[in-house]
Amino acid sequence: MSTRFFGAPVKRNEDRKLLTGQALFIDDVELPGMLHVAFLRSQVAHARLKHIDVSRARKRPGVVAVYVAEDYGDYWQPCPLLVQPPPIPGSTFNPRTQVPLARDKVRYVGEPLAVVVAESRYLAEDALDDIDVELESLSAVVDIERALKSSSARVHDDLGSNIAAHVHQMKGDYRKAAANAQIIVKRRFRYEHGISSPIETRGVVAHWNARGQQMTIWDTTQAPVFIRNGLAAMLGLGERQVRVIAPFVGGGFGPKIMMFYPEEVALPWISMRLNRPVKWIEDRLEHFVATTHERGQIHDAEIALAADGRILGVKDVFLHDTGAYNTYGLTVPINSQCTMLGPYVIPAYDSTFTAVFTNLPIVTPYRGAGRQHGVFVIERLLDLAARELDIDRAEIRRRNLIPPDAFPYNNEIIFQDFAPLSYDSGNYEPVLAKALDAIGYQRFLKEEQPKFREEGRCVGIGIACYVEGTGIGPYEGAKVQVQANGKVNVATGIGTQGQGHFTSFAQIVADQLGIDPSDVDIVTGDTDQFYWGAGTFASRGAVVAGNAVNEASAAVRRKALKLASDAFECAEEDLVLADGKVSIAGIPGKFIRLGELAQRANPMRGAVRPGTEPGLESTQYFGPPSGATANGVHAAIVEIDPLTFELKVLRYVVVHDCGTVINPMILEGQIHGGVAQGIGNAFFEKLAFDDQGQLLNASLADYLLPTALDVPRMELDHTVTPSPLNPLGIKGAGEAGAIPVGAVFAQAIEDALQLTSRKIELLEIPLSPSRLFELTRQEGT
Amino acid sequence: MQPDQHEIELTVNGTRYRRTVESRMLLSDFLRHELGLAGTHVGCEHGVCGACTILLESDPVRSCLMLAVQANGRALATVEGLASADGELHPVQQAMHAHHGLQCGYCTPGILMTMTAYLTEHPSPSEDEVREALSGNLCRCTGYQNIVDAMMDAAARMREEAS
Amino acid sequence: MKPAPFKYVLASSLDHALALKAEHGDEARFLAGGQSLIPAMNFRLARPSVLIDINGLTSLAGIDRPEAGQVRVGALMRYRALERDGEFLRSCPLFADALPHIAHPQIRNRGTIGGNLSHADPASELPALAVAMQAKMRIRSAAGGRTVAASDFFAGLLTTDLASDEMLVDITYPVLAPRSGACFMEVARRRGDFAIAGVAAVVTLDEERRCASVRLALCGVGETPVDAGAAALPMVGSRVTGESIDAVAAGVRELIAPSGNVHASADYQRHVAGELVRRAIRTAHQRISHAA
Structure with a gap:
């Protein structure tokens, strides 16, 4: 197999459609007779639902139907639990999953109460005004600490408290570590993540074909196969009767994998009931409450160190806001718990968390998925410890890095994929060294910063390390099929939201089959094209599906060589597969095109011999035993206006290792985008709720996504430590850019403003100019 | 209340259209769902994200903040009109492809329209000017760096074409 | 996020616009640039029953100098037109500083100065400029006209001195004085x-x-x-x-x-x-x- 394309910055196959406005996104699906849906959503966070009167709405011209929970009959069921909690002994987990429409109680602002079906979205929204809702307000559970008091209102009446889960994991003996420590640093940290806010919101189109008894659903999901299986079961249909298509999806970043959203449950049922196609497109106002969030944790963490800065142990107790329901199991807090260990040797670790129900939108993974929280805590603890021990910030990190000969490195605790948290491979010190070198760490501290300070400028540096568990199982599959025209079709079960799968997978196939990537047509996210799969999440698409594509194309390669060797009556070793044809080595004129082989593999006469199958195609699956761990270091130099606290990022460096790289251009794009979202999280984006659970900044004018002026130019470099867990050696990269930015910002801002000398510590994210003013002023007085 | 209907006639990408629309129909919805020009995307419907940017005569505007009825008698341009009839991509499209300036591609049409208008008026912008020109278009995937590079390159391509 | 229904009227003259406003009062809104009004309508925070489109009133879209030392700006002048008017920016340099802060080019291509001032968002730049420059706001209604000082024009949060039948038609700014x-x-x-x-x-x-x-x-x-x-x-x-x-x-x-x-x-x-x-x-x- 050649590696002409694997590892090359191949331009993307999917671009042309997207650049010319020809790509099909969910709202581009137009069907004859289609109706439009709008949801009436709760305006209060916590209330008993006394009565809904939809009679006026039903009478409005243009309205076809209005449904409330009772209308669903037996179809109304709490949604199945999407992710089971890992089997950690002694854990508590109280599953409470979202419902298709609120029935007795509403539990967050935005929870759907009724659904209107009309001839247009305009008319459907008109009819929302006609619905009369009688609610009995309850006290809203918003603050996760107060939620645990016995006096707190309860989000779920049948539970004795607002505890959604309680998990304790440990390795080593922290008490002993603490007893032997030179110093122990203990602080309280608050880390809030925000919303993914893709530029395309969610949407569902459902079309029930009564004659054919076929349901087709277009859905902006990241996991079409699960959607099909679940909806088929709910609708009482066979899985073969349901086709789910995730078309071009305008960004996902995690929340588009949540299921089942109430809208996903509603639309197919409505289509069957009315026997017409129906469409719902989430508007931006809905998106702020109807699509899942990631939000806050409060950590009480401590680190025990020897005098030379070696970590002896870490202890952490944290609270995690899970929102009104915990459908996504424990993924986010488990990620926080596991990612806190970072690239460091931490002999003793004792971590306990409590996940708390609140009257706020549901929390599920958003790019990073709790990893940010853990990285922030450990990296800040190291900064504080370095200061106390008078060790350089970079040096204390270097001293604690897991050495390259220690892999696989077993951290013993259980990760989100139910497997022990074992790092497959890594070589951390060169990554740190490259980052320090690239940002000019020593030069900055010794030469540049003193000059800035002389000029009265507040410029500081920050550096943070992380390890990211990626590419988890269970599995993905791919079907690679050579067509008669010589083009190759590849189908996989994952969805795609801009990650470049149409190109990176094509590169893999192109190398195996000796063709050009532009001759490979990739289909993702259509359950009729590929039956099995899990989805695009946890930085796993390239790792898991990529390897399945590789296995399948290797099998096709073997078939092609076998067929050609039969045709030429020569040994397979004498054959060359290149330029879309199989030829005999040394006799370039003697060849047979792949397309022709495909035709021969599907003969009209004769017999397909036992033990073989027709078609030049193969379907293969790949499932890694556990996740591959990528790692990296981010470093930044920032300047703060000491009077207005406005921030400018002067330099931003990322050095990372995600194993073998399929397409460096696409990889860099992933890192860029991750950092931009990390910057948003660190300094711009904050979900502002009042104590009644109302989101005060539910618009893009007030929820601040970074613009081209807010994201600096990023300088990237990488090292390659292949993963031994998959044949291609790939590790995931989708989330790496976003994870350590908060830690870098807090450190760099502290440094810029010389807050240490004023005994001010930045122990929270997000920060903002106003927040920096408050923090520095409080301490100053 | 009877729907308030108006007959309008307008040009989009050089093609004349005549339609009857309800007064409240947003121009973005009209282009996408009445004319089938679905390349113009809708991201926020309150004028912040920029995905729905089109050209009104030669000025970029938010099509979600105009009513279709206001476009009566006007000439519009959308992403569908950028490439030439024979399929050759416009320099801004070529540059975005060359620099990997798009990932999910949802914000891309609005960004392309912003770019063409700006570069027509400012053929040799600095990087700071380019960032400023792009600041009214949100992209959640790319971190903007490759879009900025694409826009600088598109400027060079357009200068070359003009010379 | 779709607007509630309304009746749309394209005003054929200022008098036509003012007569419609007199007829419909608070139920009607003028549609100028629409860059604040239409988002509010999309959120259904604003639900006018009549929308009077004044974009055809070219008489409101100019700049002139009624007297030495003064610049009069028509209410329908778009931000972008002001930004491109070098002479205006030299006469009133606060605008050169302030206009780039107003949203983004796509918004500035539509938004108008009269719409901005009549919307009276206290966080917006141009109301502060009008007050700082002691601008004079000329107001018309079907019944007549009056002029008020900028400091009297802004009455409260998103509230102006405009009566329900009135329109801000132009604003007169003093040019920057010597020294x-x-x-x-x-x-x-x-x-x-x-x-x-x-x-x-x-x-x-x-x-x-x-x-x-x-x-x-x-x-x-x-x-x-x-x-x-x-x-x-x-x-x-x-x-x-x-x-x-x-x-x-x-x-x-x-x-x-x-x-x-x-x-x-x-x-x-x-x-x-x-x-x-x-x-x-x-x-x-x-x-x-x-x-x-």
């Missing part, structure tokens, strides 16, 4: 966002280079644009110094009563406003020296 410097500065979370605090300052010196007058107005820190001229009075009559500027900044911090919002605490707004006052007066003052 004067002007500066507008603001702090916002991102470029184009509404100001957390913004300051428009115009400093005029006498022939001895003593401070003859300081005009000062702020946006973002109250329910209306705040005229902070009083805080600058102690400066008048003497040389502009760092200390005197600091004193004005301190005075402004006492004068204003910001309420805080999701982006900034009231204390931060007050603090930043003071700092911006310092910087804006300093820059305005420097600009005189540079011009001289």
